[in-house]
Amino acid sequence: MAATDDHFQHNVIPIGFIAFFTPLSYILVVLGNSELGFFSDLPWIIFSLGSFFAWKIVILFFIWAYLSIFLYNGKPYAGPPIVSNGYVPKYAANGTLYYIISLISFGAFAYFIDPNLCLNIYQDFGSIVAVLNITALVFVGWLMQKGISNPEAKGDPEQDNLEGYSLQYLYYRGIELHPRIYGVDVKQLTNCRIGMMGWALLVIAFTVANIQLNGLQPGPLAHAILISIYLFKFFYWETGYFNTLDITLDRAGYYLCWGCLVWVQCFYTFTAYYMVSRPDKRDNWYEAFPVLFFGTLSILFNYITDRQKEKFRQSKGKCFIWNRPAKKIDVEYIDHNGLKRRNTLLTSGYWGIVRHLNYVFELLTALIWSIPAYRGSFILPFAYFFFLVILLVHRTIRDDEKCEKKYGEGWRRYKAAVPYKMIPYIY
Template structure:
């Protein structure tokens, strides 16, 4: 299990793994309809779908106010030295002032927005859409089941691997501003759940064969995405003393200079999944999103907006990460690009 960790004095500090909390919440929500609705008639989770307009409106406004708070806090009371202003209000508000803002000693803002709220809201809304379709039609379509299962497998994978998330651009490099926080508080619950939202009132009958094929393809993509991250995480944890696809890893021993003038060393993995392309892990992530969207078939553009957005987001992130690493590692990054010439898609880009 991905245990929580404390990377440094200012990095996200976690007390325990959230996987148990997440699993308990989803299990309770899934079991809630037969026991609570049928036996007691107290609460119907599908009420969330009935009030999506109000919920999203409140999130949009509340998150905007929250981002203003982050901007003011970054100026007046930053949580650590990993903060600062560019002198431009728009850039500071959009990209953020602080890398690791906290309220008090233990409430990490990015952990809350990105993980505790954003990812859990994604899972909860997915389940409520499934419940709403059952309430409206008396059954759950196979297309909705495929969408729900794949989404929950992906979010579960995220919480299983959460410790590795602290090393990604979202946490380690992107500051807490409108881009990250508003995106996780508003964009993830609304746009990332849109395929399931569409299927509530547009159920599609795929048939057992097609449904199983899409489900298995999606699970395979989620596994490959996980294995890419696991492979690099294990490589870093062992300082390169591990096996990658059954053999010693190919690597580049790089050095770089910190802003304080200190020289540090880094190992760049050039074999396994990371020998196919510098950001190959984005390929199965995009394909996984496609497979939990394609059960809607191709009757409307709406469900595919998320996949298109995600593709643009991840390709842009790959470019930003390349630019950052080129500046950080210099000649070592050029050597790395010579060994792994493709950025995302092997043989193409």
């Protein structure tokens, strides 16, 4: 049975995942644009090598994202060390400035230099997705080769001992936890500086294209404003992201890097893209204002929840939450040298209600900003919300398994104190 499970995990899942999601990224281009035909346009998009415009946009953006690590007076930030070998990843803490400068630069270029830039991005989005796929698939292959021949740090068992793993599994999962490319952490580059920033810029581009084609509509504008606020919150909190499962558990392979370079760009932006070719003549500010208000409120609570844990971590548990000393549970784990170490788990504030209330606010926010795209069907306009439900529920399971393995009895004491993962008395 174990051999069958390993075969399924190491061979079937990687091939199935890559074979399903890679073409789906092209299919989304057609599904989101009502002017494109499934059989007439999809083959051209799938087999496209990308237009000159698409290559120019993608390459310039990648260079901009890479340089952002060194510019804007970014202070160095040390992430959590790898337990197995003690390697400490280094990042640049300048996300907020990068986000603001990128939005201003993009807006200024689109307004003063190329007024049709946003419309061209929308109309050539199929080529852009093709270029993103080509670059991402090649880049993931390079990461796999680098992990085998020249890893950043030795002493990680899952990186150093690759016997028994198929190439397709290593390509899908990745090998290194914290690879670097010319002085830059790969995950900060792909996940944050390209993935999340690309999400922001594409939503703005699609919204401007919507205005140019259909006139100003409150719904798409409310959606874009909420996305922009949410991503400002992300970059303001970027150093906190370096403590999440994406960084501390997931390796740099297809699942994570292709996901940020391609999937985020074509799927997370899908709602804004979807609304361009489907204008709603009944759209009005009376419906848009509640979306803006409750969406902003949900983002605020999401930030406050994350901020509580970050404050607790930075003060090493010596802080006040809700005007009371933070409650915590002391746990132990064994580090890479075989030494016993101590850690503390927060059980105060929102983190004393459930273990992942921040995920609940993530889902609520996604649900709210999808409302303007409703056109009588819930499937496509709310696809991101449904995807996020699956992703975050799965993430709570993975987090539980990781912490159970690391902390053992201490984690079981923590679960007794905070028994529910996301919703009290339900899950």
